[in-house]
Amino acid sequence: MRAYRSLATRFARIGAVEDAAGILGWDAQTLMPKGAAEGRAEQLAQLRVIAHEILTAAETGDLIAQASDDEAGLGAWERANLREMRRAYLHASAVPGDLVAVSSKASSRSEMVWREARATSDFAMLAPHLAETLRLQREVGEAKGAALGLAPYDALLDGYDPGMRRAVIDPLFSRLRAILPGLIGTIRDRQAMMPAPMPLPGPFPVEAQKALGLALMRAAGFDFERGRLDISLHPFCGGATDDVRITTRYDEADATRALMGVLHETGHALYEQGRPPAWLHQPVGNARGMSLHESQSLLIEMQACRSAEFCAYLAPRLRDVFAGEGSAWDAENLHGLYTRVEPGLIRVDADEVTYPAHILLRYDLETAMISGDLAITDLPGAFDEGMRDLLGIVVPSDRLGCLQDIHWPGGSFGYFPTYTLGAMAAAQLFRAARESLPGIPADLARGDFTALRGWLRENVHQRGSFLETDELLVTTTGKPLGAEDYMRHLRHRYLGEG
Amino acid sequence: MRAYRSLATRFARIGAVEDAAGILGWDAQTLMPKGAAEGRAEQLAQLRVIAHEILTAAETGDLIAQASDDEAGLGAWERANLREMRRAYLHASAVPGDLVAVSSKASSRSEMVWREARATSDFAMLAPHLAETLRLQREVGEAKGAALGLAPYDALLDGYDPGMRRAVIDPLFSRLRAILPGLIGTIRDRQAMMPAPMPLPGPFPVEAQKALGLALMRAAGFDFERGRLDISLHPFCGGATDDVRITTRYDEADATRALMGVLHETGHALYEQGRPPAWLHQPVGNARGMSLHESQSLLIEMQACRSAEFCAYLAPRLRDVFAGEGSAWDAENLHGLYTRVEPGLIRVDADEVTYPAHILLRYDLETAMISGDLAITDLPGAFDEGMRDLLGIVVPSDRLGCLQDIHWPGGSFGYFPTYTLGAMAAAQLFRAARESLPGIPADLARGDFTALRGWLRENVHQRGSFLETDELLVTTTGKPLGAEDYMRHLRHRYLGEG
Numbered sequence: 001m002r003a004y005r006s007l008a009t010r011f012a013r014i015g016a017v018e019d020a021a022g023i024l025g026w027d028a029q030t031l032m033p034k035g036a037a038e039g040r041a042e043q044l045a046q047l048r049v050i051a052h053e054i055l056t057a058a059e060t061g062d063l064i065a066q067a068s069d070d071e072a073g074l075g076a077w078e079r080a081n082l083r084e085m086r087r088a089y090l091h092a093s094a095v096p097g098d099l100v101a102v103s104s105k106a107s108s109r110s111e112m113v114w115r116e117a118r119a120t121s122d123f124a125m126l127a128p129h130l131a132e133t134l135r136l137q138r139e140v141g142e143a144k145g146a147a148l149g150l151a152p153y154d155a156l157l158d159g160y161d162p163g164m165r166r167a168v169i170d171p172l173f174s175r176l177r178a179i180l181p182g183l184i185g186t187i188r189d190r191q192a193m194m195p196a197p198m199p200l201p202g203p204f205p206v207e208a209q210k211a212l213g214l215a216l217m218r219a220a221g222f223d224f225e226r227g228r229l230d231i232s233l234h235p236f237c238g239g240a241t242d243d244v245r246i247t248t249r250y251d252e253a254d255a256t257r258a259l260m261g262v263l264h265e266t267g268h269a270l271y272e273q274g275r276p277p278a279w280l281h282q283p284v285g286n287a288r289g290m291s292l293h294e295s296q297s298l299l300i301e302m303q304a305c306r307s308a309e310f311c312a313y314l315a316p317r318l319r320d321v322f323a324g325e326g327s328a329w330d331a332e333n334l335h336g337l338y339t340r341v342e343p344g345l346i347r348v349d350a351d352e353v354t355y356p357a358h359i360l361l362r363y364d365l366e367t368a369m370i371s372g373d374l375a376i377t378d379l380p381g382a383f384d385e386g387m388r389d390l391l392g393i394v395v396p397s398d399r400l401g402c403l404q405d406i407h408w409p410g411g412s413f414g415y416f417p418t419y420t421l422g423a424m425a426a427a428q429l430f431r432a433a434r435e436s437l438p439g440i441p442a443d444l445a446r447g448d449f450t451a452l453r454g455w456l457r458e459n460v461h462q463r464g465s466f467l468e469t470d471e472l473l474v475t476t477t478g479k480p481l482g483a484e485d486y487m488r489h490l491r492h493r494y495l496g497e498g
Numbered sequence: 499m500r501a502y503r504s505l506a507t508r509f510a511r512i513g514a515v516e517d518a519a520g521i522l523g524w525d526a527q528t529l530m531p532k533g534a535a536e537g538r539a540e541q542l543a544q545l546r547v548i549a550h551e552i553l554t555a556a557e558t559g560d561l562i563a564q565a566s567d568d569e570a571g572l573g574a575w576e577r578a579n580l581r582e583m584r585r586a587y588l589h590a591s592a593v594p595g596d597l598v599a600v601s602s603k604a605s606s607r608s609e610m611v612w613r614e615a616r617a618t619s620d621f622a623m624l625a626p627h628l629a630e631t632l633r634l635q636r637e638v639g640e641a642k643g644a645a646l647g648l649a650p651y652d653a654l655l656d657g658y659d660p661g662m663r664r665a666v667i668d669p670l671f672s673r674l675r676a677i678l679p680g681l682i683g684t685i686r687d688r689q690a691m692m693p694a695p696m697p698l699p700g701p702f703p704v705e706a707q708k709a710l711g712l713a714l715m716r717a718a719g720f721d722f723e724r725g726r727l728d729i730s731l732h733p734f735c736g737g738a739t740d741d742v743r744i745t746t747r748y749d750e751a752d753a754t755r756a757l758m759g760v761l762h763e764t765g766h767a768l769y770e771q772g773r774p775p776a777w778l779h780q781p782v783g784n785a786r787g788m789s790l791h792e793s794q795s796l797l798i799e800m801q802a803c804r805s806a807e808f809c810a811y812l813a814p815r816l817r818d819v820f821a822g823e824g825s826a827w828d829a830e831n832l833h834g835l836y837t838r839v840e841p842g843l844i845r846v847d848a849d850e851v852t853y854p855a856h857i858l859l860r861y862d863l864e865t866a867m868i869s870g871d872l873a874i875t876d877l878p879g880a881f882d883e884g885m886r887d888l889l890g891i892v893v894p895s896d897r898l899g900c901l902q903d904i905h906w907p908g909g910s911f912g913y914f915p916t917y918t919l920g921a922m923a924a925a926q927l928f929r930a931a932r933e934s935l936p937g938i939p940a941d942l943a944r945g946d947f948t949a950l951r952g953w954l955r956e957n958v959h960q961r962g963s964f965l966e967t968d969e970l971l972v973t974t975t976g977k978p979l980g981a982e983d984y985m986r987h988l989r990h991r992y993l994g995e996g
Contacts, residue, residue: 016544019537020518023525036741038519042779043738046514052547240541243534281540372859493586 001073003066007085008282010054010063015281017051018100019240026238026245041108045101052100056093064089067392077284080466084283091159093146095140103136107411113410121399130409131376137413138370153370156414161289161421163468169417172424172483173363179487181390187341187494196326197336200318204255212232212255212321213248213262214309216314220266220300221453222246223273234406235261237268237297241280244272255322256337257349259314260301267300268293270453274461285464291416291481294422294431296460300462302352302423303430304452309445311335317447320411339493343391344372347402352423353490354391361386362405362416370413425473427486429460432477499571501564505583506780508558512549513779517738519545525742534891539606550598554591562587577781578964582781589657592645593638596697600845601634605909612907619876619897628907629874630869635911639868651868654912659787659919661966664865667915670922671861672983676852677985679888684993695834696826698816703754710753710819711746711760714812718764718798719951720744721771733759735766735795739778742770753820754835756908758799765790765798768951772959783962788913789979790967792920794958795929800921801848801928801987807943809833827837837991841889843898850921851988852889859884860903860914868911921973925984927958930975942952 020043028040064086071079104205108127117126141152148155154165165298214229227239232247239245246265248258271287279285287293300447304310308331315331318324327333341351347358365382368374374382383402407415433455434440440452459476470480477485491497519542526538552558562584569577593601609629615624639650654664712727725737730745732759739744744763746756769785777783785791802808806829813829816822825831839849845856863880866872872880881900882893893899906912930951932938938950957974968978975983990996 013544013548016537016541020522020541020545024518024521024540027521033741035721035727036738036900039514039738039740043514043518043521046511047518050515072620143534223533225531228529228531240534243531243538290660327773414848 001070002065003070004074004078004082007063007067007082010060011085011088011283012281014054015049015241017047017054019243021047021051022238022240023243026230029232029234029238030238030245030247037112041105041112045108048104048166049097049101052092052095052097054163055089056097060089061093076214077279077466081279081284082287084465087162088283090147094155095146099136099139103133103140103411106136107131107409110409110411111406114403114406118399118403121397121403123398123403126403126409127376127453130379133409133411134376134413136370137411138372141370141413146256148415153367153414156370157417158414161291161469162413163463163470164289164418164421165292168481169363169475171419172481173271173360173420175483176420177360177390180353180357180360183490184341184343184391185358185496187353187490189340190495194336196231197333197340199337200254200256200322200324200328200334201251201326202254202322204250204322205254206250208256208321209250209255209401212317213259216259216263216447216471217246217266217269217319219447220263220270220449222266226273227269229262235265237265237272239272241275246268254400255318255332259318260305263305264297264301265294267297270300270456271461274457274460276462276464276466279464284466288463288465288467288472289469290418290470291421291425291461294419294424296430296456298352298426299430299456304440304444304449305424306335306338306453307441307442307444308332310447311338312445313447341494343393345387345393346404347397348404353494356420356423357390358469359416361390362407363400365402366408366413366416369408371444421481424483424486425481427489428473428477428479428482429456431485431489433459499568501561501568502572502576502580504563505558505561507584508552508561509586509781510554510779513739515549515552519549520736520738521741522743524525524728524736525734527732527734528728528743528745543602544577549807550590553586554595557823558587559591560700568586575777575964577779579777580961581783582784584976585660586781588645589642592642592653594641597634597637597641601638601909604631604634605907608907608909609904612901612904616897616901618902619895621896621901624901624907625874627794628731628877628961631876631907631909632911636868638869639911644931651865651912654868655915656912657911658910659789659916659967660963661968662787662789662916662919665863666979667919670979671858671915671918673981673985674918675858675888678851678855678858679890681985681988681992682839682841682855685988688993689839692717692834695838695868697835698752698754698820698822698826699824700752700820701750702748702820703748704748706819707748707753707756710815711757713815714757714761714945715744715764715767717945718761718768719945720764720767724771725767727760733763735763737770739773742767749939753816754832757816758803758836760804762795762799765795766804768798768954769959772955774962774964779964781831786961786963786965786970788916788968789919789923790831791922792917792957794954795952796850796924797922797928801924803940804833804836804850805939805942805991806830806833807939809836810943811945839992841891843885843891844902845895851992854886854918854921857914857918859888860905864906864911864914867906885892907913919979922981922984923979925987926971926975926977927954929983929987930958942965 023039024044032040034480067082071082074082110126110133113125113129117123138152139158141156145152148158149290150158157164167250197203217229227244228244228246230247233249235248237244237246246269249259255376273286275287311334313332315329315334319329341353343354344350350358352443364386365374380402387393389397433452437451437455443451463472467475472483473479488498515624522542530538565580569580572580581906602710607632608624611627615621635654636650639654642653643650646656655662655950665805715727719794724740725742725765728743728745729747733746735742735744738745744767746760748756769791773783810829811833813827817827839851841852842848848856862884863872863877878896878900885891885893887900931950935949935953941949961970965973969976
């Protein structure tokens with residue numbers, strides 16, 4: 001027990017350092033003056049190195065070994081906590097400290113260059129930085145893979161989504177790849193035969209958008225005593241324990257997008273705010289991987305808030321807030337706007353039907369980049385080709401193509417698939433929730449999230465990392481992650497089936 | 499050289515951790531949601547412990563010893579840097595780890611109790627906690643004193659203002675004590691014979707106050723690429739290297755106070771933003787102690803911006819921004835408002851003539867507390883007696899008396915004198931600047947800070963901690979810190995002499 005307690009103290013310190021980095025990272029994207037970027041990168045790098053040093057100290061390994069010998073004396077949560085400590089230790093100790101520092105700095109730098117390269121659609125400007133970031137991330141993947149007995153890409157993936165493997169993703173994504181182009185075509189044909197939804201006539205003053213967003217966050221159960229809503233160029237959910245900060249970006253010509261963005265991030269935030277109170281500062285209290293995290297944002301946004309039921313609640317509120325007149329403000333039209341399917345260039349603007357195509361492409365490209373089968377210089381061409389194949393779209397410039405996302409310049413390889421895995425998990429969980437609580441659709445039509453949030457809290461949020469992802473899904477939905485409920489959801493919503 | 503370089507890396511890391519803590523501390527006072535307070539305290543405590551551990555590691559001491567043996571091979575700035583490293587190491591390693599932890603916890607606790615005790619004016623509630631904090635701070639002073647060869651109070655003082663000693667302060671403060679009550683009386687009599695300045699009629703919308711504050715900051719030379727202005731309950735200058743953040747608090751009934759507050763914090767910020775670029779992340783690149791820091795805020799606020807010349811520039815701008823009408827908006831009246839002398843209960847509200855009386859009193863009391871000559875139970879009586887003696891004011895309640903300041907409950911003994919030492923240094927430096935650049939008053943009348951800022955940058959800011967405080971003053975003003983220029987300034991501004 002002494003070894004375990006000593007580990008708990010050690011991991012609480014790591015948690016505090018990570019929380020500190022969370023607030024500094026949030027600040028960098030919301031308020032930080034431009035000239036502070038270099039210093040902030042240094043601060044974040046140092047905090048990461050410090051957390052890494054505490055985590056990878058020989059003493060940590062010794063304590064884990066001692067505590068493991070003594071595991072019989074631990075309770076179930078303590079054992080799960082020890083398992084997560086071991087996982088974190090293995091991931092971190094696999095990577096030499098120098099490589100951590102160098103790769104973190106390289107990522108910060110290429111992320112900074114990317115901001116300018118994207119603005120000017122200048123891939124050549126980014127290329128050397130991206131190549132360096134890739135090279136270092138491949139090294140990280142190789143180092144972790146050697147320690148964990150995994151291929152480099154699986155090792156990187158495991159860092160975002162513990163337990164996830166290419167062997168799980170490949171068949172799921174193959175199925176999507178086989179079905180998706182046809183499904184998109186069928187849905188597009190069907191929507192073409194119906195009257196196109198009318199755009200809501202603006203303008204939409206920022207203050208009114210913000211007030212409505214705050215009201216919906218409150219309705220969904222966001223705790224403002226332990227979190228905030230702010231503005232950033234790229235919306236995200238960040239911050240720290242008991243200080244969950246989501247962001248959005250307002251467009252005075254279109255209120256629908258920021259609103260759904262706020263609800264998406266609120267889904268992430270509910271997960272963070274709902275983690276098990278007694279374990280908040282321990283590894284087992286953390287959210288269980290990025291797929292499940294994305295499932296929570298997509299469950300709130302896509303499953304709950306883009307439903308016909310919630311649109312019936314939302315439409316009159318939108319009309320009130322923006323003094324709307326005419327039938328564009330009717331619930332049916334709003335639902336039509338929120339379920340319009342249209343292949344487009346930008347991933348983050350994609351509807352839920354075409355979105356997976358963007359992910360399939362990126363998954364192919366990043367697995368090839370990590371394996372060395374795709375060189376950075378060939379990335380723009382491969383990207384554009386994939387867009388043509390998967391969505392029938394011609395990419396007019398790198399700004400709207402392979403330069404659009406921050407992930408690769410920021411050093412995140414192995415992250416992209418979790419978006420679509422999350423969409424699948426969301427459909428699976430929402431279906432289980434409705435089977436357990438059939439009143440949920442009627443609740444949403446009244447803007448009442450209480451029952452849904454309670455179910456999520458109990459079945460997902462409060463479990464933290466107590467269960468492995470697939471254990472959680474089996475316990476909660478009766479089966480491991482699959483594509484069926486997701487495909488069924490798309491067929492139901494977009495083709496009126498089932 | 500290897501030992502020195504290794505130290506530089508080590509201290510750069512400490513600097514990055516301190517910068518991180520600076521941003522987190524800023525956030526805690528500006529934006530943080532209420533429920534995050536406990537977590538934030540934990541994050542800050544962990545960062546402090548981490549910085550302390552790096553600083554006091556045996557290896558740090560060994561490296562300092564090695565580098566000192568090798569000092570001949572170092573350049574002048576490197577030698578000064580090593581001196582500052584040694585100072586930081588001696589201060590930190592003098593105090594046993596247990597005492598650091600216990601005294602820091604006791605201070606947090608008594609600071610928390612103080613918030614409630616002040617609100618209810620309940621000194622008895624605070625007394626046992628303050629006694630414990632005092633006892634532990636005395637222990638800290640004794641431990642540091644033993645290591646540095648100083649008396650306990652001098653050792654505490656040295657932590658805020660390197661090199662400052664009671665032997666320097668006592669004669670300076672004795673002179674003030676002899677002169678001040680008579681001077682205040684004379685000035686009050688003189689002001690009583692003149693028409694009282696008219697208050698500016700409000701209201702003053704926050705947005706307009708903010709816009710004017712930002713414009714004045716810009717005029718004074720604040721670099722918004724490396725800093726921000728925000729709102730907090732208690733105004734301060736904080737943040738990090740290349741990210742200097744000042745705050746203010748707006749009152750829609752009075753614009754003059756927030757405006758001067760912004761200029762005061764701008765003075766601190768110019769110092770921070772003007773530190774030597776090549777040494778920003780090393781101890782020698784830090785600002786030289788609290789007296790000199792306060793001299794920079796008071797030089798901008800009291801010496802420059804409350805001058806008749808700057809009021810002539812400011813008055814028409816105030817009139818424009820707030821659409822003012824009538825003679826209250828005339829420069830002479832504004833100058834009258836900004837130089838009104840009136841003894842009052844609250845230190846932070848005091849004018850520059852009566853302010854030192856508040857400091858003389860606190861200096862007497864805290865030196866007596868540290869030496870054991872004043873028991874906590876006798877503090878309220880001694881405080882009230884001092885206010886009567888020095889300012890002729892009867893303290894109606896402890897809330898407006900000895901409970902008004904956070905310093906003692908927070909464990910800061912030895913900080914108070916730096917406010918008045920800073921006021922003296924400000925007068926001395928401003929006089930030297932004007933002797934060197936006689937155009938400064940005329941510049942200020944045009945809102946032009948360029949020459950003054952250039953002088954401060956060269957003579958103070960860019961020196962960082964290269965020179966000891968007195969060396970800097972001798973080099974820059976021809977003499978060590980004294981009270982003459984300060985008294986001359988008061989006689990000139992308030993009695994029209996010289």
